[in-house]
Amino acid sequence: MSIPFPFSAIVGQDELKQSILIAAVEPAIGGLLVLGDRGTGKSTAVRGLAALLPKMKAVQGCRYHCDPAARGGCEDCARIKADARLKTELLPVPVVDLPLGASEDRVLGALDLERALSQGIKVFEPGLLAKAHRGFLYIDEVNLLEDHLVDLLIDVAASGENVIEREGLSVRHPARFVLVGSGNPEEGELRPQLLDRFGLSVEVKTPTDIAQRVEVVRRRDAFERDPSAFTAQWAKADAKTSRQILKARERLSDVAVPDAILHRAAELCLAVGSDGLRGELTLMRAARALAALEGAAEVGLAHLRHIAVPALRHRLRRNPLDDTGSGDRIERAVVELWS
Numbered sequence: 234m235s236i237p238f239p240f241s242a243i244v245g246q247d248e249l250k251q252s253i254l255i256a257a258v259e260p261a262i263g264g265l266l267v268l269g270d271r272g273t274g275k276s277t278a279v280r281g282l283a284a285l286l287p288k289m290k291a292v293q294g295c296r297y298h299c300d301p302a303a304r305g306g307c308e309d310c311a312r313i314k315a316d317a318r319l320k321t322e323l324l325p326v327p328v329v330d331l332p333l334g335a336s337e338d339r340v341l342g343a344l345d346l347e348r349a350l351s352q353g354i355k356v357f358e359p360g361l362l363a364k365a366h367r368g369f370l371y372i373d374e375v376n377l378l379e380d381h382l383v384d385l386l387i388d389v390a391a392s393g394e395n396v397i398e399r400e401g402l403s404v405r406h407p408a409r410f411v412l413v414g415s416g417n418p419e420e421g422e423l424r425p426q427l428l429d430r431f432g433l434s435v436e437v438k439t440p441t442d443i444a445q446r447v448e449v450v451r452r453r454d455a456f457e458r459d460p461s462a463f464t465a466q467w468a469k470a471d472a473k474t475s476r477q478i479l480k481a482r483e484r485l486s487d488v489a490v491p492d493a494i495l496h497r498a499a500e501l502c503l504a505v506g507s508d509g510l511r512g513e514l515t516l517m518r519a520a521r522a523l524a525a526l527e528g529a530a531e532v533g534l535a536h537l538r539h540i541a542v543p544a545l546r547h548r549l550r551r552n553p554l555d556d557t558g559s560g561d562r563i564e565r566a567v568v569e570l571w572s
Contacts, residue, residue: 236460240281241470244449245440249278251523252433252543254474256411257286258481259522262432262515263390264412266375266423266547269437274449275415276373279328285475286326289367293320296359297366297406298327307406327368329361329410333377340385341397342404357404362395365410375414376421383427386412390430429508432515433540434547436560481525488524489531490517497537497571504566507548515544534571541567 243250249267256265267275291298295309301321313319331340342360361370372378378386389395395408412430414423440446456463498516520536529536546559 236464237280237284238277238453238456239464239467239471240278240285241474242452242456242463242467243274243278243281244452245445246274246278246437248543249275249435249437251539252435253278253282254478254481254526255519255522255540256413256433257282257478258485258525259518260409260411262411262518262522264414264431264433266428266431266434267413267415267437268376268418268434270439271417273437273439275437276371279369279371279413279415282369283326283328285471285478286328287475287479288323289326290321291324291367293322297363297408298324299407300367308404327365329365329368329370331361331370331372331382333372333374333379335361335382337381337385340382341395343397343399344402357397357402359406360395362389362408362410363406366406366408368410370410370412372412372414374416374420375427376416376418376423378427380424383424387426387430428547429511431547432511433519433543435543436546477526480528481522484528485522485525488521488529490521491531494520494532494534494537497534500570501537501541501563501566502545504570505545505549505563507545508550509548512545512548516540519544538567538571 240250240253252265256262267279269275289298290301292301292310292313294313295307297307297309299307299310301319310319338360340361342363343358344356389408390412393407393409395404395406397404414431416423440449452463495513495517498513498520501516502510502512516537517532519540520532523536523540524530524532527536542560542563545563549559549562
């Protein structure tokens with residue numbers, strides 16, 4: 234198994250790293266979209282996340298690794314509860330890759346043909362969506378994803394369930410995951426329906442500072458020469474970040490969001506012309522997660538300022554009379570409203 238580049242060793246890209254941590258603390262944000270130049274550490278940062286995440290408690294024997302504390306569960310959980318006493322186990326939080334060329338059967342799941350032919354029984358073989366439940370589904374070059382897979386993702390992301398009605402199978406299982414996509418916008422745009430499902434959007438650029446570029450090359454070279462030694466060098470920093478995520482999750486529900494902050498969020502969304510109400514919801518959830526990461530008791534205006542751009546930049550309509558980027562438009566509105 235390949236060793237991922239340590240998350241803490243990534244040079245720069247502060248907005249990207251912070252957004253990943255926010256998504257790890259608050260899955261209800263919905264997902265993270267990372268767009269930018271090739272070779273800027275987009276996939277490296279996402280893959281480095283897996284090593285940071287604390288293990289999760291799951292029902293032993295459940296193919297969908299359901300939370301034992303959750304209500305309902307799935308057919309596997311119902312069978313286990315009926316047959317024996319419920320047992321639990323600790324599992325790594327799944328970070329599942331969805332290849333661009335994946336078939337519908339690979340994504341949704343399908344009939345287990347081997348058991349059907351050898352034993353004559355119909356058994357559902359879970360797909361990538363089942364494996365990603367309670368974790369992260371990562372799509373590299375998400376803007377090149379085929380339309381039929383985009384339609385599947387939109388349906389499941391909206392309902393939190395995967396429903397299969399085919400080949401004599403009738404299966405319904407939970408599929409709640411944080412959708413993480415990366416890509417280069419020059420190679421194609423995302424469909425608006427899928428774009429709207431991402432909670433946060435981050436733009437990464439090639440660093441222009443020479444010292445920073447040199448440090449990137451130096452660290453990458455050291456990692457490729459001896460991955461184990463380089464990872465050990467950054468293990469303490471990664472462990473600290475992992476503890477920060479765990480503590481933030483524990484205090485998240487206790488972080489207060491004053492009405493004044495909600496008013497500010499709605500005010501900003503109206504000012505920039507954000508479609509729908511997902512902008513306000515994402516601002517609230519992301520600001521609360523950021524406050525939890527920082528150990529604050531309540532969300533302040535500084536938290537809202539900090540996440541305004543990644544929460545709203547992909548929700549703005551294009552203005553033919555304003556050629557500035559969406560991030561610049563949001564920052565300008567923040568200054569005009571809150572200064």
